[in-house]
Amino acid sequence: LVGVIEEWREYSKLLNTYLEPLPSMLGEDGRLHTTFNQTVAATGRLSTTNPNLQAIPIRTELGREIRSAFVAEPGCKLISADYSQVELRILAHVSGEPKLKESFARGEDIHTTTAAEVLGKDPATLTKDERNIAKMVNFGIIYGISSFGLSENLEIPRDEAQAYIDAYLARFPHVQDFIQRTIEQAARDGYVTTLFGRRRPVPEIRASNRQTRSLGERLAVNSVMQGTAADVIKKAMVVIHERLRAEGRSAKLVLQVHDELLLEAPEAEVSAVKQLVREEMCGAFELEPPLEVDVGAGDDWNEAK
Numbered sequence: 001l002v003g004v005i006e007e008w009r010e011y012s013k014l015l016n017t018y019l020e021p022l023p024s025m026l027g028e029d030g031r032l033h034t035t036f037n038q039t040v041a042a043t044g045r046l047s048t049t050n051p052n053l054q055a056i057p058i059r060t061e062l063g064r065e066i067r068s069a070f071v072a073e074p075g076c077k078l079i080s081a082d083y084s085q086v087e088l089r090i091l092a093h094v095s096g097e098p099k100l101k102e103s104f105a106r107g108e109d110i111h112t113t114t115a116a117e118v119l120g121k122d123p124a125t126l127t128k129d130e131r132n133i134a135k136m137v138n139f140g141i142i143y144g145i146s147s148f149g150l151s152e153n154l155e156i157p158r159d160e161a162q163a164y165i166d167a168y169l170a171r172f173p174h175v176q177d178f179i180q181r182t183i184e185q186a187a188r189d190g191y192v193t194t195l196f197g198r199r200r201p202v203p204e205i206r207a208s209n210r211q212t213r214s215l216g217e218r219l220a221v222n223s224v225m226q227g228t229a230a231d232v233i234k235k236a237m238v239v240i241h242e243r244l245r246a247e248g249r250s251a252k253l254v255l256q257v258h259d260e261l262l263l264e265a266p267e268a269e270v271s272a273v274k275q276l277v278r279e280e281m282c283g284a285f286e287l288e289p290p291l292e293v294d295v296g297a298g299d300d301w302n303e304a305k
Contacts, residue, residue: 044230067302095178104289144218186220
């Protein structure tokens with residue numbers, strides 16, 4: 001019965017949020033026209049409203065089917081270009097953590113590497129659940145998650161969650177040093193900077209209230225990674241747009257979803273535009289480990305992804 005209720009909730013959400021409202025929001029040209037907001041997210045990320053096209057589902061198979069409704073014009077294809085683990089690559093760069101950098105250099109799955117380090121197991125023996133734990137810890141470190149937050153997400157006791165966090169920081173000491181340096185610098189200066197030099201004020205880190213101060217510490221650390229990732233893709237968007245125009249191509253950017261760019265291109269241009277997009281996204285900033293991009297094309301957004 002629980003499974004049936006959860007399935008009904010998913011269908012209801014998709015129907016009420018996407019399937020029914022979106023067709024009524026089409027413009028006279030048959031396209032949806034969202035609004036991009038530059039100054040809403042403090043990290044510098046773009047957000048979208050009316051409608052929020054960055055919230056189109058991707059986590060479930062049923063949700064991904066919604067993306068199949070977004071199709072290219074006749075004679076064109078949609079091109080999806082998605083940064084691969086960009087925030088974890090930025091973490092490896094800013095921390096200088098050798099184990100993370102080496103794992104990326106070898107082309108390994110970073111969550112498997114983390115699971116092997118944290119759990120002390122051979123990567124070949126890891127289960128899917130163990131990899132998922134490491135994935136949650138990886139992104140938890142970026143977002144400054146607490147043992148309470150991790151325990152809630154993984155549905156495990158709080159002391160077990162803390163043990164995972166402690167094991168991660170012990171196995172990746174350069175990451176721990178980076179976190180501490182960033183918190184100290186933010187407390188001293190009242191702000192943090194992205195790798196592009198953009199400042200994000202963090203007044204919470206100087207609060208007398210311990211909970212507010214802890215929030216400020218998490219925001220400080222996260223802003224370096226998420227803010228830099230936002231800067232990287234914005235630069236890539238500008239350069240891609242300029243190069244498409246300079247080369248006289250008809251392809252155009254149609255959407256940005258955080259780490260992903262979506263373009264529409266005539267079929268004759270698809271191969272060249274895919275290469276152009278890969279070059280400019282990978283070259284938007286020199287990281288160690290380097291940026292990598294997954295690029296695909298298809299008749300609709302789901303197929304392109």
